[in-house]
Amino acid sequence: MELDKMDENGWKYHGEGNKSIVVSHIQHSQVLRFLKYSTEDLEHLHQTSEQALQDIHNIVDFSTHIMRPLLGEINVHHGEPVKLPLDFVKRLALRVEQERPESRTDKVMDQFSGWALCLPNLTKFPDHHREHRPPLCIEIKPKCGFLPFSRQVTKEVKWKVCRFCMHQRLKVSSGVWKRLSKYCPLDLFSGNTQRMYLAIRNLLDEPQNNLKIFRDGELIYGGMDDAGQQHDLNKLTQQLRSYFFPTNMLIQDPPSNKAVLNKLSQVIITALLTSWDAEGPTQPTRDYVPVGRDQCHASLPLLDCLKAHQSLPKDCVLSKILQVQRLDDLDIEGLYPLYKRVERHLVECPEERTRLQIDGPYNEKFLERMRHCPSEDNGSIEYAVGKVHQYRVAMTAKDCSIMITLTPCEGDEILGSTLEIPHSKPKFRSAVSIVDLDPKPYESIPHIYKLDSQIVSNYVKSMQSEPKQGLPELFLDDKDCTLVFHPV
Numbered sequence: 001m002e003l004d005k006m007d008e009n010g011w012k013y014h015g016e017g018n019k020s021i022v023v024s025h026i027q028h029s030q031v032l033r034f035l036k037y038s039t040e041d042l043e044h045l046h047q048t049s050e051q052a053l054q055d056i057h058n059i060v061d062f063s064t065h066i067m068r069p070l071l072g073e074i075n076v077h078h079g080e081p082v083k084l085p086l087d088f089v090k091r092l093a094l095r096v097e098q099e100r101p102e103s104r105t106d107k108v109m110d111q112f113s114g115w116a117l118c119l120p121n122l123t124k125f126p127d128h129h130r131e132h133r134p135p136l137c138i139e140i141k142p143k144c145g146f147l148p149f150s151r152q153v154t155k156e157v158k159w160k161v162c163r164f165c166m167h168q169r170l171k172v173s174s175g176v177w178k179r180l181s182k183y184c185p186l187d188l189f190s191g192n193t194q195r196m197y198l199a200i201r202n203l204l205d206e207p208q209n210n211l212k213i214f215r216d217g218e219l220i221y222g223g224m225d226d227a228g229q230q231h232d233l234n235k236l237t238q239q240l241r242s243y244f245f246p247t248n249m250l251i252q253d254p255p256s257n258k259a260v261l262n263k264l265s266q267v268i269i270t271a272l273l274t275s276w277d278a279e280g281p282t283q284p285t286r287d288y289v290p291v292g293r294d295q296c297h298a299s300l301p302l303l304d305c306l307k308a309h310q311s312l313p314k315d316c317v318l319s320k321i322l323q324v325q326r327l328d329d330l331d332i333e334g335l336y337p338l339y340k341r342v343e344r345h346l347v348e349c350p351e352e353r354t355r356l357q358i359d360g361p362y363n364e365k366f367l368e369r370m371r372h373c374p375s376e377d378n379g380s381i382e383y384a385v386g387k388v389h390q391y392r393v394a395m396t397a398k399d400c401s402i403m404i405t406l407t408p409c410e411g412d413e414i415l416g417s418t419l420e421i422p423h424s425k426p427k428f429r430s431a432v433s434i435v436d437l438d439p440k441p442y443e444s445i446p447h448i449y450k451l452d453s454q455i456v457s458n459y460v461k462s463m464q465s466e467p468k469q470g471l472p473e474l475f476l477d478d479k480d481c482t483l484v485f486h487p488v
């Protein structure tokens with residue numbers, strides 16, 4: 001990228017979350033990730049610019065020195081910080097403004113510091129040949145995949161219903177989304193292919209901000225950030241058909257929508273359960289990580305067949321993420337008193353903030369402090385800080401996204417990262433990466449504590465006013481899901 005020749009017309013709006021906005025290059029497989037700030041922050045423009053540079057360094061350090069070692073060899077892209085010409089950034093911000101969803105406009109793109117992160121565009125392959133079918137990318141934000149196991153949990157419902165499912169009720173009652181999503185992260189993380197299939201079907205039915213599908217780098221499904229939007233599964237299956245079925249079959253005996261979605265789900269499940277290293281898929285490992293007793297009562301009927309085989313292959317992307325999420329072993333209810341202990345200590349000794357690395361730097365020392373946290377509470381500040389650090393790392397893993405990029409292999413072409421779907425053709429060239437591994441601020445802990453209590457009380461209230469539900473519709477009329485899968 002030639003920084004002195006930047007042309008805003010070469011870039012377009014790609015997507016955004018709560019904290020950053022991403023633009024993609026029209027020709028090259030590259031994106032720029034800009035931070036966003038609330039309009040109040042902009043009143044302190046000078047500090048904001050300094051803050052942006054610090055935030056960018058913190059993101060790179062946290063991803064490199066903390067998340068990558070914890071997640072292992074899986075593709076983690078932190079990006080390269082780049083200082084861009086301010087006039088380019090201002091013109092770019094104007095260009096993308098009209099593409100941004102209404103619900104995200106409470107924050108503005110940082111167009112004052114000039115700093116951004118440059119990353120590979122993970123919705124594409126860097127060396128994709130035009131003559132091949134355009135790449136597909138499935139992005140999943142899986143959220144928290146376990147029920148709290150801390151003895152300090154005081155609200156019984158938290159043992160039975162996962163945070164995502166409870167949070168759904170609050171989001172719908174407060175108008176964030178119009179319809180409840182039936183997706184349950186515990187199903188996706190279960191390692192049981194039937195439960196995973198159900199999770200993916202539920203994501204397809206109501207993607208919210210948990211599922212996006214890109215074709216040739218363009219968003220074709222999900223992620224519209226529009227609370228009322230009804231997503232068109234028919235249109236999606238038309239766009240996907242040719243990826244999963246041979247051309248002659250498409251003409252003679254066109255597959256049903258269900259058949260296409262089954263294939264898509266099968267490919268996603270295979271990618272999620274494959275063991276990966278930095279080079280691509282590895283031989284399936286025989287080590288399995290038991291998932292535990294995690295079955296969410298809000299999600300499924302507790303059918304015996306779906307309770308079986310609850311384990312994940314050790315080096316698959318889901319088990320890596322889950323292991324980091326489980327660093328939250330106290331739950332926010334157990335963590336909050338430790339946060340208060342740290343707060344009291346910092347009031348007495350403000351200079352300790354730096355030594356304890358409350359705001360970073362996120363380096364090997366931070367990782368050591370976290371890893372060597374005493375196993376029992378000995379009343380020390382070291383214990384409290386270690387647990388707070390662990391909790392923040394777990395929060396990042398609960399909020400990251402998985403990108404699965406695929407393209408069918410043409411003919412007999414064999415590529416290093418080929419994903420083979422059992423009993424099925426074609427093979428896929430594929431890559432799995434994790435994005436959004438930013439540090440969560442120490443200051444967000446009181447908000448999380450308060451939100452936890454709101455989520456639970458809203459859920460309990462909404463269940464009291466609702467008649468008991470029967471079996472989910474999917475199970476009553478869709479027999480496919482109980483038949484199609486072979487163990488991966």
Ligand SMILES: O=P(O)(O)O[C@@H]1[C@@H](OP(=O)(O)O)[C@H](OP(=O)(O)O)[C@H](O)[C@H](OP(=O)(O)O)[C@H]1OP(=O)(O)O
Pocket residue numbers: 017018019209395398399440444448
């Ligand atoms: O608290 P949650 O579970 O709602 O997660 C927030 C996400 O909401 P979600 O429920 O996934 O729609 C939220 O995502 P959206 O803005 O809703 O797309 C952010 O990812 C937020 O992170 P941060 O505060 O911007 O660093 C996330 O906040 P953290 O709790 O990770 O700080």
Ligand SMILES: Nc1ncnc2c1ncn2[C@@H]1O[C@H](COP(=O)(O)OP(=O)(O)OP(=O)(O)O)[C@@H](O)[C@H]1O
Pocket residue numbers: 014015016017018019020021022031033077119120121122123139212399401435436438
């Ligand atoms: N390297 C990348 N290649 C392609 N697309 C990307 C890349 N990084 C991010 N994106 C896209 O941009 C979107 C927003 O990015 P990201 O999740 O990092 O934002 P965020 O503000 O940190 O999100 P959150 O609200 O979850 O905190 C992602 O959902 C994804 O679709």
